[in-house]
Amino acid sequence: MLSSAAAQRARQLVQQTTKIVRNTTTVSTPSIEPWQSQYIKNRAASSSASESAPSPFYLTATASAATAAAIGSAAYYYQYAGKDAFAMTPAEEGLHPPQYPWEHTRWTKTYDHATLRRGFQVYREVCAACHSLSRIPYRKIVGSFATVDEMKAMAEENEYDNEDPNDEGEIEKRPGKLSDYLPAPYKNDEAARAANNGALPPDLSLMVKARHGGVNYIFALLTGYPEDPPAGAVVQDGLNFNPYFPGTGIAMARVLYDGLVEYEDKTPATTSQMAKDVVEFLNWAAEPEADERKKMGLKVLVVTSALFALSIWVKRYKWSPVKTRKLVYNPPAETKVRR
Numbered sequence: 001m002l003s004s005a006a007a008q009r010a011r012q013l014v015q016q017t018t019k020i021v022r023n024t025t026t027v028s029t030p031s032i033e034p035w036q037s038q039y040i041k042n043r044a045a046s047s048s049a050s051e052s053a054p055s056p057f058y059l060t061a062t063a064s065a066a067t068a069a070a071i072g073s074a075a076y077y078y079q080y081a082g083k084d085a086f087a088m089t090p091a092e093e094g095l096h097p098p099q100y101p102w103e104h105t106r107w108t109k110t111y112d113h114a115t116l117r118r119g120f121q122v123y124r125e126v127c128a129a130c131h132s133l134s135r136i137p138y139r140k141i142v143g144s145f146a147t148v149d150e151m152k153a154m155a156e157e158n159e160y161d162n163e164d165p166n167d168e169g170e171i172e173k174r175p176g177k178l179s180d181y182l183p184a185p186y187k188n189d190e191a192a193r194a195a196n197n198g199a200l201p202p203d204l205s206l207m208v209k210a211r212h213g214g215v216n217y218i219f220a221l222l223t224g225y226p227e228d229p230p231a232g233a234v235v236q237d238g239l240n241f242n243p244y245f246p247g248t249g250i251a252m253a254r255v256l257y258d259g260l261v262e263y264e265d266k267t268p269a270t271t272s273q274m275a276k277d278v279v280e281f282l283n284w285a286a287e288p289e290a291d292e293r294k295k296m297g298l299k300v301l302v303v304t305s306a307l308f309a310l311s312i313w314v315k316r317y318k319w320s321p322v323k324t325r326k327l328v329y330n331p332p333a334e335t336k337v338r339r
């Protein structure tokens with residue numbers, strides 16, 4: 001039998017211990033995924049700090065504004081400091097061509113197919129005397145700005161090597177077919193140079209992409225021949241002055257003059273009209289897929305932005321239990337446990 005004081009002390013101890021055990025069980029948190037624990041800790045810390053914690057919208061707005069400001073200032077400084085400086089003269093680089101408001105280069109516009117048809121006529125009647133367009137087969141033009149019959153007839157005007165040899169082993173000539181490519185004016189580069197004072201008229205298929213300034217440059221070049229070279233300009237023998245051509249001396253003379261071709265749609269064939277038509281046609285030759293590409297691009301933008309909006313909604317939906325959870329911790333009144 002213990003003394004009454006000792007018994008009382010023992011009872012006290014037992015009581016305290018059970019209290020601690022009970023308190024401990026009450027505070028044990030529900031099972032938490034490891035990825036959530038950090039989040040909950042932060043959340044508990046901030047929400048217990050004060051009732052006036054910033055709302056999630058306020059946070060989102062601040063974050064968005066900060067991102068926009070960061071991107072904006074980077075773009076602003078790139079504009080001034082990020083670009084290479086050019087110190088070249090027009091004589092070396094050529095005069096910079098003006099920027100024309102081309103309809104077909106706009107996002108939501110296609111080529112003007114009547115223009116393409118006129119431009120093809122200018123190419124055939126003027127440029128094709130010196131320049132090849134070797135990447136364009138007749139079939140590519142069918143359905144774009146000419147009919148099958150027109151192109152079959154045009155292809156048959158030219159002769160091409162037969163695919164198979166005849167009985168004597170000779171390759172015979174045959175009339176052109178839709179699958180043939182536009183004929184070149186010269187047999188090879190040497191013949192082309194010989195006929196042009198040593199200068200090679202380049203193939204025009206990809207010319208719009210091959211020159212800085214693209215359509216603007218070629219338009220400025222074709223319409224930029226002055227009557228006489230300006231005073232003081234040095235023009236080499238056999239070259240022509242054109243300020244847009246790097247070096248200003250170009251082997252190609254002015255080729256477009258008012259009324260040079262007669263358009264079937266009765267458009268007045270001024271120099272600039274023909275230049276505009278042929279340049280847009282050359283743009284088509286370099287990018288025949290542009291119309292399709294823009295159409296597909298718009299579809300892609302519509303679909304992906306819809307999916308993006310949906311994904312934001314799903315993310316908010318899935319996260320809402322976590323984002324709106326409130327954890328409350330009630331500490332035990334007093335434990336007197338030595339830690």
Ligand code: HEC
Nearest residue numbers: 126127129130196199200201202207218250251252255278
């Ligand atoms: C009489 C022959 C001839 C005709 C016709 C002709 N060109 Fe040329 N073209 C040349 C020659 C030669 C060059 C090479 C010039 C050089 O390198 O100095 C050239 C060069 C060019 C260039 C390249 C310029 C550069 O930056 O290198 C373009 C573009 C061009 N021609 C477009 C046309 C177009 C479009 C037409 C039809 C409207 C046309 N040419 C008609 C002979 C011709």
